[in-house]
Amino acid sequence: MAEVLVLVDHVDGQVRKTTAELLTAAARLGEPSAVFIGTGFDAAKETLARYGAAKVYRVDDPAVSEHLVAPTAEVLAHLVERTSPAAVLLPSSPEGKEAAGRLAIKTESGLITEAVDVQPGDGGGVRTEQSVFAGNYTVTSSVTKGSPIVTVKPNSIPAQEAPADAVEETITVPLSEQARAAKIVERKEKAASGRPQLTEAAIVVSGGRGTAGDFGPVEQFADSLGAAVGASRAAVDAGWYPHASQVGQTGVSVSPQLYVAAGISGAIQHRAGMQTSKTIVAINKDPEAPIFELVDFGVVGDLFTVLPQATEEVKTRKG
């Protein structure tokens, strides 16, 4: 059976949820082979085995993690040439897409980004599904040349446990001079907020202009549900919440089970980032706000009254 290369997304060996999702998708196409670059492998191995990695290629060279992306692309290109995989799956993160872009040119292979589903195509290829034009269209696509490279949107393919052997192989890939041209000189990890990661969360509660800068009610409601907190572009531009929390065309695109928009009008820029959420709820003072066209449930009212009441009610029900 052909291998499917999966780039492991991790922080010092803590494997991110997206990797489990990629391994599950990989199993549909061939035999999953994880590609682990960086430190902390011992912490990662168990998770990779649990989610179906038959093999793990390890790259220990620290130069690869110190330099931005180009080395990762060279490692993957080396493996593509060696294994002629059925596909290469990467997360749809900035690094994932950069590596995928460079890899596509190196291996002369087609590239599809932001896939929300990945299935075997007719005659052995790979077929993907994407949600485009601010979620208004669903398209299916396939790669017609080379080893299909696909970046997969987080939270789209449910991860499934499928214990496998995760047989290790350490590989050394000589890096070109060119691969060392962009160096990471400083990395500041963000303090863990205690909340789930925005792109991985099952529930997201976002605040917008209507919060007037006070995200307290939004955060408390989010915490009562165990949700991640997002923000509209207006709120981020006003400096009320960090850009990493921005949901929308120029921020993060999320597709959780439940999306709650509080004090957000629902302009296209925002909708592009959350329109494919399974259930959508909104609270807004303005009954004409465009967001209400998208909702499964909406409350016309002041979030400063509605959210605290809802938070209390949720806490009571949870006991």
Next chain:
Amino acid sequence: MNIVVCVKYVPDAQSDRTFEPDHTTDREAVDGLLSELDEYAVEAALALNEAGDGGEVTVLTMGPEDAAAAVKKALQMGADKGVHVLDDAIAGSDAVASSLVLAEAIKKLGPVDLVLTGLASTDGSMSVVPAMLAERLGLPQVTFASELTVEGGTARIRRDSDVASETVEAALPAVVSVTDQINEPRYPSFKGIMAAKKKPVETWGLADLGVDPSQVGLDAAWTTVETVEQRPPRSKGEVVTDEGEGGKALAEFLASRKFV
């Protein structure tokens, strides 16, 4: 510095965009404009040269005739000259082919210090062309830059992800894509609009770049869009007005859907 800014003319993202029967983006039915995200790249280029030792900002695009409007807007903002790659064979090109055309155009422009782009186009939204360009030109790339400074031939970039903030240094020449956090794009002044009329714009075809038509266009694409389906509009659910019980109604709805 010699800076090239790659820009794209796209259908207005605020309008109802749609597909042609051959599954390419319909670029006729909806008004086009300079992609909003590219304005940040143009601004970044202008600001770098204003703060530094001067230089030239060239705006580069590929697209149908109307794409000239994207070049014009960038010139009105303050770019010094424009290049428009115009050729019927380009229609339907994927990101791979687009990066080939842009790379050849950049090579033809001569030695460049920095290539800037926006973080993504607002139609394809892939964010991969900068990395592909960098690979073809043999340059480092840093994408999603929220801060960019240049000193002594090195670009220093900050970029933020959901888990960390990284500072990256890349030796020039390099390809950098910038986010909408990096600056506030200037509005063209009246003076800028008048000055733009006299700025040189060259139009090049594939033959000028030495690119064979068989390498670009819909048939050359390495991916294919098989089906296109409009999502049925979400049927509007229940909307209640808060008269003192709105929060409770919300919690009740969530419970009915098993979120609580």
